[in-house]
Amino acid sequence: MKQLQKLGKALMLPVAALPICGILMGIGYALCPSTMQGGEVTGLIEMIGFFLVKAGGALIDNMHILFAVGVAVGLADDHDGTASLAGMVSYLMITKLLNTTVVTTLMPAVANDEIKTLAFGKIENAFIGILAGIIGAVCYNKFKGTQLPDVLAFFSGKRCVAIVTALASIIVAAILLFVWPLIFSGLVWLGDAIVSMGGIGAGIYAFLNRLLIPTGLHHALNNVFWFDTIGLGDLSNFWAGKVTGDIGTMGTEINWDLGMYMSGFFPCMMFGIPGAAAAMILNAKPERRKVAFGLVGSAAICAFVCGVTEPFEFAFMFLAFPLYVVYALLYGIFTVVTYYVGFRAGFSFSAGLTDLVFSASLPAAKNTLLIIPLGLAALVVFFVVFYFAIKVFDLKTPGREDEDTSAEAPAKLANNSFTDIASGVLAAIGGKDNVTNVDYCATRLRFDVKDSDKVDDKAVKAAGAAGVIKPGKNACQVVIGPKVQFVYDELKKML
Known part of the structure; x- marks a missing residue:
C-alpha cells in the first residue's frame, strides 16, 4: 500500500500538466471553430486558435510520455532528473520492441490474430508509460551510487542508470511479448463491460472513483477510462475535439457517448459539495459553527472553482466514514442521471467551474446550461442527505466532534x-x-x-x-x- 501511495503521488506530477492543456485548447476551439468542425483555417484569429489547439494537443496526445518521465522523477528518492532520462529510455525501448512491425516479424502468427494485433498496435499508452516510469525510478534508486572498476569508472554512478534501465527494459519487453495480450484482453473486457452498461456503468465508475480516494488507487481506475490505455480515452478524445462516432486518438472508433465518464462529476463537485458543506455547518455546535464554516466552507469554494475536493473529503471521511460511502454513492447516482439527461462536459484537471467554461466550446460538449438544474438538484440532494444523516445518526462531522482542536x-x-x-x-x-x-x-x-x-x-x-x-x-x-x-x-x- 505504501508503494501504491507513492505511485499515486508520482502520477500527480504529469497530471498537473493537464490544466494548461485545457486552457489552451478551450481558448483555441473558441477562436477557431474550423479546428473541430472542419473547413479552412483563415484569418489571424483562427490561426491563433489553431495554434493554441495544437499546443494543448501536444501534451494531451502524448500523456503516455509525460507519465514515463513524471512517474520516474516522482518515484526517485531525490527527484533527480537522471531518473526522468531513465524513464524515457525504458519507454522508448519497450515501445520500440513491442510495436506491431517488430512483433509480427518475431511472431508471424500475431498478424492473423486480431486481438493481439490490436494489443501491440496500442502499446504506446498510459499503462506502458507508467510502467516505464517505475522501471526508470527503480533502476535509478538502486544503481545511482554504483562504483565500477577503474577501467569502466566513466560509467559509474548516475551514468550507469540509463544503461541498466535499457537492459532491464529489454527483459520486461520480452515478458510483455507474451503477457501484454492477456493484460490488454482483461482491460478490454473491463472497458467493454462498463461501456455495455451505459449510464449505469458510468455511475459505477464514478462511485468507485470517489470511494478509492483515501487509498490513492483512483488514479489507476482513471487511467483505464480517461486515457487511451484500452482504447477508451474519454478525457483525451474529448479534448482532442472528437465526438462520438469519430475515429479516436488511438485510431479506433469512439463507440461510447464521449464525456460520459466525466460529466457526472460537475454537478457533484460544483454544487453537491457546497450543499453537503452547508449541512455540516448547520449541524455544527453553535459555538463551533464559525470553525466549521472556515474549514468546509472554504473547501467547498475550492471545489466549485477548480474541482479540488480533497480538503473537503478528508475533513470528514474518517470522522464519519459511512457518510463518505454515501457521498461516493451520490456521485454514482448523479452520474447516471447526468448521462440520461444528456449533459456533457469534460475536464482537463477536475470538474470545477474553470474546466466547465473551457470545455463548453468543445464539439463533444452538450447541453451545457443543464448544469444549472442538475447543479441545483445536487445542491438540494447533497444537503438533505447530509443534513439528516448527520442529525439522525449523530455523525461527528467538523464542528460536532466531542473535543475539537481544529479551531x-x-x-x-x-x-x-x-x-x-x-x-x-x-x-x-x-x-x-x-x-x-x-x-x-x-x-x-x-x-x-x-x-x-x-x-x-x-x-x-x-x-x-x-x-x-x-x-x-x-x-x-x-x-x-x-x-x-x-x-x-x-x-x-x-x-
Missing part, C-alpha cells in the same frame, strides 16, 4: 501562516526524530515515519491541517489543501 486551522491557512502550520504538524507527527522522509502531492504532505502511532491526529488538525491518514505503520499523510507546497517548503527547512 486554529482556518485562521492559519487564511493568514498564510505556513511556518506555524509546518511547526505544528512536525510536532504533531512525533517531531524530527520520527520522520525519515517527507514529500508532497497536490494537497497532501506525505511522511515516511518510524512509527505512525506517535502521530497525534487532533494535534495535526489543530496545527492547520484538514485531516490525517495513516495508510501503514510507517506512513502518514497530512491533508493541507492547494497551499501544501508552501507548508512543505517551511517543513523542509525545519528538517
Whole structure:
C-alpha cells in the first residue's frame, strides 16, 4: 500500500500538466471553430486558435510520455532528473520492441490474430508509460551510487542508470511479448463491460472513483477510462475535439457517448459539495459553527472553482466514514442521471467551474446550461442527505466532534501562516526524530515515519491541517489543501 501511495503521488506530477492543456485548447476551439468542425483555417484569429489547439494537443496526445518521465522523477528518492532520462529510455525501448512491425516479424502468427494485433498496435499508452516510469525510478534508486572498476569508472554512478534501465527494459519487453495480450484482453473486457452498461456503468465508475480516494488507487481506475490505455480515452478524445462516432486518438472508433465518464462529476463537485458543506455547518455546535464554516466552507469554494475536493473529503471521511460511502454513492447516482439527461462536459484537471467554461466550446460538449438544474438538484440532494444523516445518526462531522482542536486551522491557512502550520504538524507527527522522509502531492504532505502511532491526529488538525491518514505503520499523510507546497517548503527547512 505504501508503494501504491507513492505511485499515486508520482502520477500527480504529469497530471498537473493537464490544466494548461485545457486552457489552451478551450481558448483555441473558441477562436477557431474550423479546428473541430472542419473547413479552412483563415484569418489571424483562427490561426491563433489553431495554434493554441495544437499546443494543448501536444501534451494531451502524448500523456503516455509525460507519465514515463513524471512517474520516474516522482518515484526517485531525490527527484533527480537522471531518473526522468531513465524513464524515457525504458519507454522508448519497450515501445520500440513491442510495436506491431517488430512483433509480427518475431511472431508471424500475431498478424492473423486480431486481438493481439490490436494489443501491440496500442502499446504506446498510459499503462506502458507508467510502467516505464517505475522501471526508470527503480533502476535509478538502486544503481545511482554504483562504483565500477577503474577501467569502466566513466560509467559509474548516475551514468550507469540509463544503461541498466535499457537492459532491464529489454527483459520486461520480452515478458510483455507474451503477457501484454492477456493484460490488454482483461482491460478490454473491463472497458467493454462498463461501456455495455451505459449510464449505469458510468455511475459505477464514478462511485468507485470517489470511494478509492483515501487509498490513492483512483488514479489507476482513471487511467483505464480517461486515457487511451484500452482504447477508451474519454478525457483525451474529448479534448482532442472528437465526438462520438469519430475515429479516436488511438485510431479506433469512439463507440461510447464521449464525456460520459466525466460529466457526472460537475454537478457533484460544483454544487453537491457546497450543499453537503452547508449541512455540516448547520449541524455544527453553535459555538463551533464559525470553525466549521472556515474549514468546509472554504473547501467547498475550492471545489466549485477548480474541482479540488480533497480538503473537503478528508475533513470528514474518517470522522464519519459511512457518510463518505454515501457521498461516493451520490456521485454514482448523479452520474447516471447526468448521462440520461444528456449533459456533457469534460475536464482537463477536475470538474470545477474553470474546466466547465473551457470545455463548453468543445464539439463533444452538450447541453451545457443543464448544469444549472442538475447543479441545483445536487445542491438540494447533497444537503438533505447530509443534513439528516448527520442529525439522525449523530455523525461527528467538523464542528460536532466531542473535543475539537481544529479551531486554529482556518485562521492559519487564511493568514498564510505556513511556518506555524509546518511547526505544528512536525510536532504533531512525533517531531524530527520520527520522520525519515517527507514529500508532497497536490494537497497532501506525505511522511515516511518510524512509527505512525506517535502521530497525534487532533494535534495535526489543530496545527492547520484538514485531516490525517495513516495508510501503514510507517506512513502518514497530512491533508493541507492547494497551499501544501508552501507548508512543505517551511517543513523542509525545519528538517
